[in-house]
Amino acid sequence: MEEEPKAQKISRKKVAVLPWMRNPVDVSLFNKRPLAQLPFLHPRLEAALCSSGIDSLFPVQVAVWQETMGPGSFERDICVNSPTGSGKTLAYALPIVQILSTRAVKCLRALVVLPTRDLALQVRDVFATIAPAVGLSVGLAVGQSSIADEISMLIERPKLEAGICYDPDPESHSVELQSAVDILVATPGRLMDHINNTKGFTLEHLRFLVVDETDRLLRESYQSWLPTVLQCTSSSVDGLFSYVSPSLPSSFGSLKTIRRLGVERGFKSKPYPRLVKMVLSATLTQDPSKLAQLDLHHPLFLTTGKIRYQLPEHLESFKLICEPKLKPLYLVALLQSLQGEKCIVFTSSVESTHRLCTLLKFFGDLGIKIKEYSGHQHQTLRSKTLRGFREGGVQVVVSSDAMTRGMDVEGVKNVINYDKPPYIKTYIHRAGRTARAGNCGRCFTLLDEDEVKQFKKLLKKADIDSCPTYTVPLDSVQSLRSTYNDALEKLKESVEMETFKKQKIGFKSSSKRKR
Ligand SMILES: Nc1ncnc2c1ncn2[C@@H]1O[C@H](COP(=O)(O)OP(=O)(O)OP(=O)(O)O)[C@@H](O)[C@H]1O
Numbered sequence: 001m002e003e004e005p006k007a008q009k010i011s012r013k014k015v016a017v018l019p020w021m022r023n024p025v026d027v028s029l030f031n032k033r034p035l036a037q038l039p040f041l042h043p044r045l046e047a048a049l050c051s052s053g054i055d056s057l058f059p060v061q062v063a064v065w066q067e068t069m070g071p072g073s074f075e076r077d078i079c080v081n082s083p084t085g086s087g088k089t090l091a092y093a094l095p096i097v098q099i100l101s102t103r104a105v106k107c108l109r110a111l112v113v114l115p116t117r118d119l120a121l122q123v124r125d126v127f128a129t130i131a132p133a134v135g136l137s138v139g140l141a142v143g144q145s146s147i148a149d150e151i152s153m154l155i156e157r158p159k160l161e162a163g164i165c166y167d168p169d170p171e172s173h174s175v176e177l178q179s180a181v182d183i184l185v186a187t188p189g190r191l192m193d194h195i196n197n198t199k200g201f202t203l204e205h206l207r208f209l210v211v212d213e214t215d216r217l218l219r220e221s222y223q224s225w226l227p228t229v230l231q232c233t234s235s236s237v238d239g240l241f242s243y244v245s246p247s248l249p250s251s252f253g254s255l256k257t258i259r260r261l262g263v264e265r266g267f268k269s270k271p272y273p274r275l276v277k278m279v280l281s282a283t284l285t286q287d288p289s290k291l292a293q294l295d296l297h298h299p300l301f302l303t304t305g306k307i308r309y310q311l312p313e314h315l316e317s318f319k320l321i322c323e324p325k326l327k328p329l330y331l332v333a334l335l336q337s338l339q340g341e342k343c344i345v346f347t348s349s350v351e352s353t354h355r356l357c358t359l360l361k362f363f364g365d366l367g368i369k370i371k372e373y374s375g376h377q378h379q380t381l382r383s384k385t386l387r388g389f390r391e392g393g394v395q396v397v398v399s400s401d402a403m404t405r406g407m408d409v410e411g412v413k414n415v416i417n418y419d420k421p422p423y424i425k426t427y428i429h430r431a432g433r434t435a436r437a438g439n440c441g442r443c444f445t446l447l448d449e450d451e452v453k454q455f456k457k458l459l460k461k462a463d464i465d466s467c468p469t470y471t472v473p474l475d476s477v478q479s480l481r482s483t484y485n486d487a488l489e490k491l492k493e494s495v496e497m498e499t500f501k502k503q504k505i506g507f508k509s510s511s512k513r514k515r
Helices: 043-051 059-068 088-100 117-134 147-154 188-197 214-219 225-232 250-255 288-292 324-337 350-361 379-391 424-431 449-460 474-479 481-514
Strands: 078-081 110-113 138-141 183-186 208-212 267-271 276-281 300-303 315-321 343-346 370-373 396-399 414-417 441-447
Touching (some): 043 117, 088 117, 088 208, 117 183, 138 188, 183 188, 188 225, 324 350, 474 481
Parallel strands (some): 078 276, 078 300, 110 183, 315 441, 370 396
16 A cells, blocks of 8 residues: 655745644645545445445545544644645545544534535535444534424433423423534534523533634634634633633523543543544635634644645636626626536625626526525525536526535536636635536636736736636627617616615515504
8 A cells, every 4th residue: 555645744935824834744745545445444434435426535535534543543633725626524524423433422522613504514415424324413503494493403302201201491400401413513603502592502522623614714703603612612620610701691601511531421431532623724824813713732734735725626717808898798608608517607796696697687598597696595595596506407606705615516617707806715715616526627707908917916826827818709799789788778677676676675664663
């Protein structure tokens, strides 16, 4: 079996980064590896992976596995910076499930936090393909169902034996509530609801905390979810009584559980395990003040190559220069030239997503099914669009940045930046919806002449020197002009109608309130 370097050092330019980031493990030095050659892999996990079509691990997965398995496993926290679509989800899911496969008692031992509900659903599905194989159950806390339904999935009530009834009083201590799940995938808002209000929900036994899309999650505090989770899982003897901050809500009192030191249930005769943190992103922040929030323990940094922002290997970037006024025409001509291949079109806001999608529909039958996806829509509608896109009934999704991060839809061949991305990180995440898992993909950015220089500068930050110009046939643009004028008229009417409807609803609800 070929030996991989354990912690190959990369010589990096001197930049103001934290010391532990200066000598990372270079993921690009690892090769794909067949499951059969993976040391320690539980045979049932191997079988589960094979039956879901995975017969080898990607480099980032091999690197994380190698750094976490075996003697002294998970002694250090893990920080991963690797390109979009490189397989970071399984890179953390597999070692966690493998380690937890030896647990004897069901407790909440792994918590994975993601910024959005759709991402959380996606990650839950990855865990669900492997965890049941070793008897572990996975829960979801994202607010998809009512809080009561969610609680009943997460918390196990003791089964009543004949003739015995338990006290339904939630304050009663005679009823021992237990976790119904070993692994929980959550969004910060719903997680905080459970921390604050759900009886029996405890992070006391937590062994793993995964912060996926770290830089996004660190940017927004979401009711201080991170300090709260860290306080709930604190195991320091000194901090035994000091970690409950006076600013925490009174219901937090139920969480004053202390991570026991010594022997813990389910890990026979082993000391209570330390909480291991795994943080991951394709654009991991290097900002020391942001990273400090994670309170990392002797972190091990894994990154791909020497460039900070790496794009997928088989991604091609193109620019399409067009007159600003005719931008929608160029987009339609481009979509037509792509002949129904799966595309995501990114705009700069939820409003422009809605406007553009409405306008495209007024172009008549383009032979392409186009749907809108944005944070302003109801979750059911978004899920329906996503399902249609995954199944292939929808070929083009026009999206705000709601779809920028992490979303994994098989077969997306093209990403179109209808509006220029404001930051390189936005470009990386948007473009990363294609060319995933080693596949090919193209990213087109529509620009007017004035934006070209700025865009070139932006790409330079990711060391992208080549971004050829893509042209659409001018006659196809010209032939759409009259349809475009009609579509613009219809759009105007539609916008007026929507504004009128909104005002009417606003008027009705304000007069109801007055009554
Ligand atoms: N070992 C593997 N073999 C085959 N396919 C895999 C393997 N690991 C992951 N994949 C597939 O690769 C795709 C990308 O994986 P994943 O979503 O985990 O990437 P990611 O690195 O988290 O991307 P992003 O940064 O965009 O969130 C998924 O469709 C996943 O099913």
